[in-house]
Amino acid sequence: MKTYDEKHIKNIVLLGAPKSGKTTLSETMLFEAGIINKRGTIEENNTISDYHEIEHQRGNSVYATLMHTEWKDYKINIIDTPGLEDFAGEVIAAIRVCDTAVLLLNAQYGVEVGTELIWDYVDKYRKPTILTINQLDAEQANFNKTVEDAAHILGNAVTIMQYPVNQGSGFNAIIDLLKMTLYRFPENGGKPEKLPIPDAEKERAEQLHNELVEKAAENDDTLMELYFEKGSLDEDELRQGIKIGMLKHQLFPVFCLSAKNNMGSGRLMGFIDNVAPSAVEMPPEITETLQEIPCDPAGPACLFIFKTLQEPHIGRLSFFKVISGEIKGGMELINEKGNTTERISQLFITDGKNRNNVERLRAGDIGCTLKLKNTLTNHTLCEKNFPGQIAPIDFPPPKVRVAIEALNKSDDEKLSEVLAEIHIEDPTLEVEFNRELKQVILHGQGELHLLVTKWRLENIYKMEVAYHAAKIPYRETIQKAAIASYRHKKQSGGAGQFGEVYLKIEPWFEGMPPYKEHPVRDTEEVSLQWGGKLVFNNCIVGGAIDNRFLPSILKGVMEKMQEGPLTGSYVRDIRVSVYDGKMHPVDSNDISFKIAGMMAFREAFHQAAPQLLEPVFDLEATAPDVMMGDIMSELQSRRSIITGMDTLNGYQVIKARTPQAELDKLFSALRNVTQGKAKLKSQFAEYAPVPAEVQRKLSEDYKKEEVHSD
Incomplete structure (x- = not known):
């Protein structure tokens, strides 16, 4: 494989709700670039991404998967991510190291459950964003409504770059407003025919093109002067203005797709090559001591580990982004956090489970290596005298918890080791050996997150385990x-x-x-x-x-x-x-x-007059106004006290005090009644007296346990 310079490496992350088509799009992009000869499908369990057994069983992504394409003298690194909030850690890590977010919206459903939560992470890191409206070949596709939904959440930065001529079951043509050309695709997709815009579409196309020109011009003073002088911008000037707008997080171009039928993916990849920013054009990385590290291939060698994966028969894989300099096989780099020196024995670029050896990777590129001993996710490996550790990924705190035990007591020690290994792979799964409660407690992002962890223990590590309700640390x-x-x-x-x-x-x-x-x-x-x-x-x-x-x-x-x-x-x-x-x-x-x-x-x-105290948490639920009644009902049915209400960006925010004994069930209940659209967060507040009847029952249960143990 040829070595690409930092200007010709593009890193994208595919984001979107479940079934929005991320994995299908990645498969189509690899096929279009000739990386694979035949496209796999989710139904046949043969895609490059989603190659793990649990993903085959569930029919959707659980892990973020790294792939690449080579398209017209550019290398595009692609990370396909899960769409479910339970696997937010995979999503956030991918967003953190990629330079452009490609957010897929299903044309049938618009902005779905989970899309808004994903957008929060994209917005936090201020990543340039491309909106791709997929499945325009579906019977119920509605391009205009999907764009309106997106604009409602993302604001007027949403800018139409393409629109479909004939969405629905007969979809095969789009009008591109950058090139002012109609692309008509053959029946089986692939390379489109370039045609003039039909007379019936000229007025709409001109209007949307002018809007695009204005959006591109307003992000740069020089371009604005050119626009006033000429009344328009040429294609190269448009590209420049769009890139500036994307970098400022003030322009989100909208593209059209049928990933399944391979319509529109080539044009999208061309735009990623020509317009989407490379790592060298992005703001510099920041160290923990707030020093800036530019993406410079001539700088000191430095890489940042964003993902760790334990593969059967292979061992630990460490995925990294090259922050500065050039990484070569055989290099020895320092890990300050691990207080050790690591040797980079081999370098790979990966396409799912397939690994290809490379001799070197330059600043801005993404790759992986094997068997680092003391280097984990969020660690930095660098040459001597490097300014410090790259600022870590900020993973979300856990939302639910459960107690776990090995059914075979001889597996207790092994269980501890395995859980520690799983935590290394998934920092959002926290393991607590609670001496007070005499339980091993798993803290996760949701019930599905914990169920997938149980599946892994039983099917990969061959350990029978049981989940129990986690006890409450009363006082x-x-x-x-x-x-x-x-x-x-x-x-x-x-x-x-x-x-x-x-x-x-x-x-x-x-x-x-x-x-x-x-x-x-x-x-x-x-x-x-x-x-x-x-x-x-x-x-x-x-x-x-x-x-x-x-x-x-x-x-x-x-x-x-x-x-x-x-x-x-x-x-x-x-x-x-x-x-x-x-x-x-x-x-x-x-x-x-x-x-x-x-x-x-x-x-x-x-x-x-003994008094039992229980831990109480401050809870915030943010959701659309129409869901407030259901949320209030759930809160009040679970001993919550409403402490306030507010509005934020068009949403309602309910604040409440909730006992920890009700918290785990409450998170699941609120997800159900809001179809996952509520954003929930909690924080320990205080210890407060439990109601008399609850104290009486807990005290009686404890006495029975004492008698039984005697």
Whole structure:
């Protein structure tokens, strides 16, 4: 394969809702360029993209897949992405390293579920964008409505570059407003015939062409002067203005396609070659220390890992973009985060599962390598004295969670290793080994995300696993003061055990008045690892308890606070004042006072109006106005408290406080009632009291578990 300079490498990402035709378009582009001799289909499971078994079973993309074409002296790197929000990590990583986003819209359905969410990521990274209206050969195709839907979301930057002459089942012709030519395709697609614009279409074509010229001119002062001077722009000037508008994120050209019938893909690739910006024309990359790194083949060698994939029988594949310089096989590069040096043993360009060896890759290109030991997604490999690590991809926080266990207990250690490996591949799947809840918890983007992970564990790693509801990290506290004492006495032949403790417990809060019922000799304030505080007052006078036993009493109290009396949850925000007790000159020891302190605290806790607290999250749901009623109903049915409403870019925003116990089910319910059109985000807010009936049930369940375990 020839080596392309940085100006002749174009990186595009195919985006769109499920079934919008991304994989079919990528197949057609590879066929048009001669990379493949026959186009595969999703139905026959033989496309270059979507080659994993889970994708064959589901009939849609789960992974982002890297491919390439060579078209008229340009190399186009293509990343085909999933359309479902559950696999957002794959989408975001691809957007991050590509230079142009190609957003597919299904002409039958317009802007579909998920398209708006994808657009948020494109807009965040300010990527130049091409809109392609696909499936214009479908019976229900409606080009004008699809353009209107897109303009409603993206604004007046949506600019028609092509429009269909005869959309629907007879579709075979488009009018191109840049070249002012009609393209008519043969029955089986492929290379079109170039014809003059018919008289019946001339008025509309001229009007849309003038709009395109104005859009191109308004992005550059020089072009605007030319436009005022000549009243128009020639084709080269139009290309220049369109590129400037795309780079400014102020012009999104609209193209027409039937990817399935190979109509329009060649013209799209020609536009990508001639107009879409290359990496060298894009803003420079930014390091974590905010230094700019231009795309310069003469600069120091640097690559950025954007995706890691574990392939059976092959090992770990690391996909990267060359940020600067030139990468060659055999190079040794430094990874500051991994604190190691990595040797680039082999370089590949990939087309799905097919890998082709290359000797070098220049700045702006995308490729992959094998078996990097300590280099993961978001890591930078570079030469010595490079300015620093490239700013990482910002992956979305998880939205749902589930507890996982291996059905075969001998697989516990293996499960931990496998989950760690899967997390390396998919940073949006987080693994938590929660000692408090005694569960391994998976945090994911949605139910489907978690189900696909389970499928992988069972079918690729051959491990039987089960999912359970993740427990809630409740907290316990008290609502009033209480006094209790406990005598621990044990005699069994030899040295005995004796310790007696009197103490008072109170709810603690910031700024509460000092304890005055007994003289306080000293106070220890403990900031608890699980949140809140324990304030421990030593009020012993007259030597009733020797000072050396006070730490043991505190230790006993702390142990009980790690397994609260109500539900076994952590206890927080309590002031304990030890004011009296008794010792034995022979039998008193540390263990005696530890047990006495623990049991006195336990007895006092039950008398102090114990209160169970639950984690509560701030939730934001953004959706169209017509869905507000359904969203409100779901929130209120799940113990949510509405805290406010707002508007944002034509959408309604509902803010609520929701208990974590309801959160996982609520996310799924809101997705269902809004057909996935709601944008949801949550953040921990506080611990708040649970309703009395919920506390009673949880406490009773805990007592039953204790009896059963005994």
